[in-house]
Amino acid sequence: MSFIPGQPVTAVVQRIEIRKLRQGEHLILGFSIGGGIDQDPGQNPFSEDKSDKGIYVTRVTPEGPAEVAGLMMGDKVMQVNGWDMTMVTHDQARKRLTKKNEDVVRLLVASLLCNASPFVQTEFAI
Amino acid sequence: MDTESTYSGYSYYSGRSRGSHRHGERSRDHHKSRSKDGSRSEKSVTINAPPAEPLLGDSSVLGEEVQDDNWGETTTAVTGTSEHSLSQEDIVRITKDLEDSVGLDCRRYFSLTLAVVLGLLVFLTPLAFLALPHLLWPDKLLVCGTACEGLFISVAFKLLILLLAVWALFFRAPRAGLPRVFVFRALLAVLVLLFVVSYWLFYGVRILDSQDENYQGIVQYAVSLVDALLFIHYLAIVLLELRQLQPAFSVCVTRSTDGETRHYNLGQLSIQRAALAIIENYYRDFSVHNPALLTASKSRAAKHLAGLKVYNVDGEFPTTPATEAFKAKLKAYLLDSPGNNAATGLAHSQSRAMIAAAARRRDTNHNELYYEEAEHERRVRKRKARLVVAVEEAFTHIKRMQEEEQKKAPGDVMDPREAAQAIFPSMARSLQKYLRTTRQQHCHSMESIQQHLAFCITNNMTPKAFLESYLNPGPTLQYGRERWLARQWTLVSEASVTSGLKEGAIFLLKCIDFSLVVTTKRIPYIQLSEEFIDPKSHKFVLRLQSETSV
Numbered sequence: 001m002s003f004i005p006g007q008p009v010t011a012v013v014q015r016i017e018i019r020k021l022r023q024g025e026h027l028i029l030g031f032s033i034g035g036g037i038d039q040d041p042g043q044n045p046f047s048e049d050k051s052d053k054g055i056y057v058t059r060v061t062p063e064g065p066a067e068v069a070g071l072m073m074g075d076k077v078m079q080v081n082g083w084d085m086t087m088v089t090h091d092q093a094r095k096r097l098t099k100k101n102e103d104v105v106r107l108l109v110a111s112l113l114c115n116a117s118p119f120v121q122t123e124f125a126i
Numbered sequence: 127m128d129t130e131s132t133y134s135g136y137s138y139y140s141g142r143s144r145g146s147h148r149h150g151e152r153s154r155d156h157h158k159s160r161s162k163d164g165s166r167s168e169k170s171v172t173i174n175a176p177p178a179e180p181l182l183g184d185s186s187v188l189g190e191e192v193q194d195d196n197w198g199e200t201t202t203a204v205t206g207t208s209e210h211s212l213s214q215e216d217i218v219r220i221t222k223d224l225e226d227s228v229g230l231d232c233r234r235y236f237s238l239t240l241a242v243v244l245g246l247l248v249f250l251t252p253l254a255f256l257a258l259p260h261l262l263w264p265d266k267l268l269v270c271g272t273a274c275e276g277l278f279i280s281v282a283f284k285l286l287i288l289l290l291a292v293w294a295l296f297f298r299a300p301r302a303g304l305p306r307v308f309v310f311r312a313l314l315a316v317l318v319l320l321f322v323v324s325y326w327l328f329y330g331v332r333i334l335d336s337q338d339e340n341y342q343g344i345v346q347y348a349v350s351l352v353d354a355l356l357f358i359h360y361l362a363i364v365l366l367e368l369r370q371l372q373p374a375f376s377v378c379v380t381r382s383t384d385g386e387t388r389h390y391n392l393g394q395l396s397i398q399r400a401a402l403a404i405i406e407n408y409y410r411d412f413s414v415h416n417p418a419l420l421t422a423s424k425s426r427a428a429k430h431l432a433g434l435k436v437y438n439v440d441g442e443f444p445t446t447p448a449t450e451a452f453k454a455k456l457k458a459y460l461l462d463s464p465g466n467n468a469a470t471g472l473a474h475s476q477s478r479a480m481i482a483a484a485a486r487r488r489d490t491n492h493n494e495l496y497y498e499e500a501e502h503e504r505r506v507r508k509r510k511a512r513l514v515v516a517v518e519e520a521f522t523h524i525k526r527m528q529e530e531e532q533k534k535a536p537g538d539v540m541d542p543r544e545a546a547q548a549i550f551p552s553m554a555r556s557l558q559k560y561l562r563t564t565r566q567q568h569c570h571s572m573e574s575i576q577q578h579l580a581f582c583i584t585n586n587m588t589p590k591a592f593l594e595s596y597l598n599p600g601p602t603l604q605y606g607r608e609r610w611l612a613r614q615w616t617l618v619s620e621a622s623v624t625s626g627l628k629e630g631a632i633f634l635l636k637c638i639d640f641s642l643v644v645t646t647k648r649i650p651y652i653q654l655s656e657e658f659i660d661p662k663s664h665k666f667v668l669r670l671q672s673e674t675s676v
Binding site for chain 1: 669670671672673674675676
């Protein structure tokens with residue numbers, strides 16, 4: 001997933017649909033994200049290219065909705081419900097994922113692990 | 127073996143060096159070990175006698191308190207060197223060197239008289255220039271006006287300044303005798319002489335012969351002479367003092383016996399002046415040369431050679447058919463490869479056999495060395511601990527009396543020397559043992575230790591300060607005069623000693639027991655560049671890595 005600014009990104013991605021779980025008055029997805037254009041990309045343990053400022057899945061709670069849906073730790077989130085996640089700040093990413101009026105989020109993730117079956121190969125123009 | 131090698135070095139150098147004075151040698155020989163004359167190979171000697179010179183005004187006290195030679199111990203010491211013994215050869219050498227030293231003094235006095243004569247000539251010349259017209263043709267001279275008399279004052283003060291300047295620069299006790307003439311001084315003397323002679327020539331021809339009446343012109347001539355002399359003195363300062371201040375060379379000085387190395391920065395000097403600067407720094411920086419510390423490595427080297435015997439097969443033995451056959455068999459055995467040339471092959475195989483045998487021996491030697499050194503270190507530390515405790519305890523017995531107490535109780539009052547002698551016996555034994563373990567016992571005599579103790583007590587020093595000079599070997603000047611050997615230095619150099627230092631110059635400074643190897647390197651030309659940092663350019667960003675659960 002090398003990233004050249006201004007050029008379209010080519011990646012092998014898969015679609016993951018996560019149904020939110022209601023816990024009290026919060027809707028949770030069951031994973032944690034890290035990264036963003038306002039963060040330090042050098043400290044990201046999951047990225048291949050240490051200048052990649054995308055959003056990465058840093059933790060997946062066991063038996064949570066994300067794990068059930070097949071999300072793995074280290075995946076890079078490319079889109080959420082059609083919104084781009086490759087060039088957003090950390091807070092914008094959090095907001096996109098935790099909208100209160102949405103029950104389901106559909107993620108487009110690119111996985112590092114080789115057992116991810118590539119459904120879609122998509123080109124993104126940045 | 128130690129004794130032979132030391133003695134041979136001693137006689138070799140003292141016979142060669144012209145400038146060696148034997149006075150230091152004789153006093154050194156008086157108060158050292160009491161071994162008998164002429165015995166070269168002795169190995170056991172009693173402990174050092176106290177030195178011959180008594181302290182000023184304390185001889186009465188010294189008489190009562192002088193202890194046995196073996197203070198604190200009653201066993202004899204074993205020393206490996208007998209370089210201090212006086213023998214027949216020594217006496218012959220002393221008388222011969224006395225004659226040599228007379229020659230050196232002649233040279234010094236000769237140069238001293240030359241300098242004095244030149245100085246007098248220089249100072250009296252302007253006065254002569256001014257006085258001679260008045261003496262020779264007083265009637266014809268024009269009256270000296272105001273400007274002319276003002277010039278008299280100028281001449282007087284300039285001469286005074288010149289006198290003070292010459293006194294400051296040249297009237298100093300000579301600090302060394304160098305082997306060759308000091309080139310810059312000689313050149314300056316020649317320059318001054320030429321200058322004064324040319325002025326006299328001009329004066330003689332144009333003024334004395336023609337009996338010039340213009341006295342003001344003569345006075346101005348004398349003033350110009352004094353001005354030029356002051357400028358020559360400026361030249362002397364620059365050449366003699368200022369030029370070598372800027373460091374240009376870095377010299378590495380290594381002592382040949384134990385490898386102690388120091389580095390110094392010197393300016394552009396001739397080799398003999400650089401050697402002088404290095405020797406003066408040697409007396410300050412290097413620890414004192416202690417031959418007793420070198421015996422361990424020498425005995426190891428002896429053991430290496432003693433165990434191997436090399437037989438010469440092609441030798442001086444009478445040849446019989448049996449020995450010929452034996453030799454042939456031995457040759458065939460020693461020569462591994464058949465294609466070798468006989469002579470070189472034999473030499474090579476001999477050396478190979480020696481080195482192989484030596485290598486096998488070395489396998490056990492390093493083990494011995496390791497354990498020996500560990501044992502020695504442990505012993506030294508143990509003795510040091512005992513010594514420190516003993517000295518601290520001894521110091522607690524002494525307390526300084528205040529002024530008021532002195533008037534009140536004049537009973538048992540002691541001066542520092544008596545106080546030192548009172549507490550010395552309690553620490554004498556442990557100090558003696560420590561010095562013998564670290565092989566320093568011949569550097570310190572009982573008298574010097576008591577003197578040092580009195581000095582420390584007078585100046586309110588702590589026990590640690592007192593022990594400092596015994597725990598760490600200090601520079602050579604700290605010890606007695608017999609260790610200085612200041613007159614035994616020889617400069618050995620391939621280049622001429624009056625030529626300047628160059629990159630890669632190597633020369634040797636030989637003393638009796640050791641030599642200093644000096645190598646020179648030029649200090650590199652440094653190119654310094656500048657980088658300007660705007661103080662407003664110091665800006666920082668916060669780099670986060672936060673993790674959010676969704």
